[in-house]
Amino acid sequence: MSITIPGRVAELWTEAHGRIRCTACARYCLLSEGQVGFCGVRGAHGGRLYLYVYGRVIASHVDPIEKKPVTHYMPGTKIFSIATTGCNWICAYARTSTSARRKVEGLEVTPEMVVEHALRYGSHGIAYTYNEPTIFMEFARDVGTEARRRGLFNIFVTNGYWTPEAVRMAGTFLDAATVDFKGNGERNFVRKYVGIPDVEPIYQTLLEIRDKTKIHVEITDLVVPEIGDNLEEGRRLVRWVHDNLGPDTPIHFLRFHPDYKLMHLPWTPIETLEAHYKMAREEGMRYVYIGNVPGHPYEHTYCPGCGGVVVRRYGFDIVEWRLVKGNRCPDCGYKVAIVGSPPRDSLKRPRFIPVRWELS
Numbered sequence: 001m002s003i004t005i006p007g008r009v010a011e012l013w014t015e016a017h018g019r020i021r022c023t024a025c026a027r028y029c030l031l032s033e034g035q036v037g038f039c040g041v042r043g044a045h046g047g048r049l050y051l052y053v054y055g056r057v058i059a060s061h062v063d064p065i066e067k068k069p070v071t072h073y074m075p076g077t078k079i080f081s082i083a084t085t086g087c088n089w090i091c092a093y094a095r096t097s098t099s100a101r102r103k104v105e106g107l108e109v110t111p112e113m114v115v116e117h118a119l120r121y122g123s124h125g126i127a128y129t130y131n132e133p134t135i136f137m138e139f140a141r142d143v144g145t146e147a148r149r150r151g152l153f154n155i156f157v158t159n160g161y162w163t164p165e166a167v168r169m170a171g172t173f174l175d176a177a178t179v180d181f182k183g184n185g186e187r188n189f190v191r192k193y194v195g196i197p198d199v200e201p202i203y204q205t206l207l208e209i210r211d212k213t214k215i216h217v218e219i220t221d222l223v224v225p226e227i228g229d230n231l232e233e234g235r236r237l238v239r240w241v242h243d244n245l246g247p248d249t250p251i252h253f254l255r256f257h258p259d260y261k262l263m264h265l266p267w268t269p270i271e272t273l274e275a276h277y278k279m280a281r282e283e284g285m286r287y288v289y290i291g292n293v294p295g296h297p298y299e300h301t302y303c304p305g306c307g308g309v310v311v312r313r314y315g316f317d318i319v320e321w322r323l324v325k326g327n328r329c330p331d332c333g334y335k336v337a338i339v340g341s342p343p344r345d346s347l348k349r350p351r352f353i354p355v356r357w358e359l360s
Contacts, residue, residue, distance in 0.1 A: 060357070
């Protein structure tokens with residue numbers, strides 16, 4: 001009696017002493033026949049590794065690109081966001097139930113259908129988000145390749161816990177990534193609340209992206225009060241970004257809100273976020289932001305040359321775009337490190353749109 005395996009054969013794996021080693025993420029799960037990886041969506045069958053959620057979309061929505069958050073790549077655009085089930089982390093603060101599920105669920109779609117729906121909703125790009133996209137890298141690659149062919153760009157919202165093999169595959173289709181640190185990347189925090197030994201593989205991923213791809217990178221850091229807000233740990237992270245990725249790398253300090261297993265914690269005090277902002281500016285970072293605090297002045301982009309506001313934001317919306325040709329400051333002529341500019345009329349049109357799939 002034959003057994004139908006969901007999904008399709010994966011590509012990111014090797015044989016290792018009669019078992020299968022998955023190379024999609026830095027866990028490098030070593031699997032015997034019938035075993036499933038930590039993520040819950042990659043498993044060994046018949047001497048091969050399968051990606052169970054290939055062609056399965058559990059969540060989709062059209063979002064502003066700034067929601068990812070990405071503020072220095074194609075600002076003001078609409079992004080068709082998709083996710084599968086599963087994740088390679090076990091975050092105690094996870095905001096989406098899809099990442100915690102270790103089941104094969106979701107609509108059955110093809111890469112062509114994803115791209116067609118993105119275009120139908122007037123999107124400028126596709127984001128692979130809500131759960132960790134490296135665990136469904138082969139599906140993302142096929143969607144992303146078709147997306148590029150049709151004139152769309154591709155973005156990952158990722159924890160960065162990749163492998164060199166995953167970076168190589170991503171480099172064939174990915175245009176931008178926001179790499180999301182948690183709790184300032186402090187070792188005790190990620191061990192207890194994320195389920196990884198340390199963030200060193202994330203640093204290695206960032207170096208691989210820097211050296212071997214043309215992917216635009218932005219850094220986020222979820223600052224969690226009481227357990228993940230140590231300013232000196234944040235300084236260590238910022239110094240690494242400054243020294244290895246450069247002072248023009250955008251960095252976003254995000255406000256935590258109580259969720260999942262951390263409902264007992266308060267919202268991150270705004271003063272804590274402001275202290276992180278000040279620290280990052282002291283360390284020489286030119287583009288520093290506070291996220292999840294609509295209306296805060298540190299949502300804006302300030303010119304590193306003269307200090308004036310060149311992009312004014314409220315939440316995920318751009319309310320004033322002052323940059324002139326070549327994304328230069330209108331006051332001093334400094335060239336601001338932003339790729340692209342808002343599409344015509346995009347700032348007046350809705351960018352939060354629920355998706356209805358037409359599968360017939």
